[in-house]
Amino acid sequence: MLLPLLLRRPAAAALLPPCVRTLCGGAPRSLRSHSELLLRRRLLPRAVPPSRGRRSRGQQDEWKARNKTVLTYIAAAGVGMIGLSYAAVPLYRLYCQASGLGGTAVAGHDAEQVATMTPVKERVIKVTFNADTHASMQWNFRPQQTEIYVVPGETALAFYRAKNPTDKAIIGISTYNVVPFEAGQYFNKIQCFCFEEQRLNPHEEVDMPVFFYIDPEFDEDPRMARVDTITLSYTFFEAKEGQKLPVPGYAFS
Structure with missing residues (x-):
């Protein structure tokens, strides 16, 4: 106004x-x-600031290239993780056999160590044997002896027996473990039938030996002071293409 x-x-x-x-x-x-x-x-029109959403073609091309690089890295990481998941079981099995982790008996000892070790006569250990088969496995599988007595530093021989009662040939493969788990690093197998395919023809029956010893250092471990019984368990599976064995180190009832 x-x-x-x-x-x-x-x-x-x-x-x-x-x-x-x-x-x-x-x-x-x-x-x-x-x-x-x-x-x-x-009255004068206000100047409109340039839109932030508008980008030059060069920037768009640069961002597209970056996105492609990131997607490439993600895809490579995914493929790598899938490969590691498939390799985890055999790698873990080898590690367990080398270290005795999870109750897995240690493998790969040479004859020189057997010849030079000194038995600990005053420490007697009872070794019991267990045998199982997977639900799909049609073999009859059992230990030939229920128990034996050994001392650390002394070799021992035990036998398992397997029979194929069917009218077709069956290929089996076995895993094993030791209880208590802490004793697995001292339980050393010189010869056994584990992780090797065993073919039995119809109605064929075979004996499978296990040649082993307990390391003399077993007697020096404070954790083993009250351990006087060790159980060796084997489980047979039917070998099929693409079938994966379970990770060793678990007791079978």
Whole structure:
């Protein structure tokens, strides 16, 4: 309402409140200039800032290349993890056989160690034997002896017997473990039938030997102070293409 009055009569500035006159400098010309400035600001179109969403073609190409690189790395990592999952079981089995982890008997000892070790005569250990078959395995499998007595540093020989009662040939493969688990690192097999395919023709029956010894260091381990019984367990599976054996180191009931 005051703006037309200011433009028409310069004397109208005297009617304005003191605060407005002070703001405008009390001069009609300054009021006109200030009013024109306000009108220009309202009438002139505002400059629209450039859109942030618009990107140059070069940036788009660069981001596409980066995305492809990231996807390549992700795909390679996925393939690598799948490969490790397939290799985990055999690698873990080899590690268990070398270290005795999880009750797995240690394999791969040479004859020189057997010839030089000293038996601990005062430490007698009872070794019991267990035999199992998988639900799909049709063999009859059992130990020839239920138990034997050995001393650390002395070799021993035991036998298992397997029979194929069916009218077809069956190929079997076995896993094993030792209980208690801590004794697995001292239970050393010189010869056994584990992890090797065994073919039995219809109604064929065979004896399978296990030649082993308990390391003399068994007697020096404080954890073995109260261990006087060790159980050796074998489980036979039917060997089929693509079938994977379970990880050793678990007791079978």
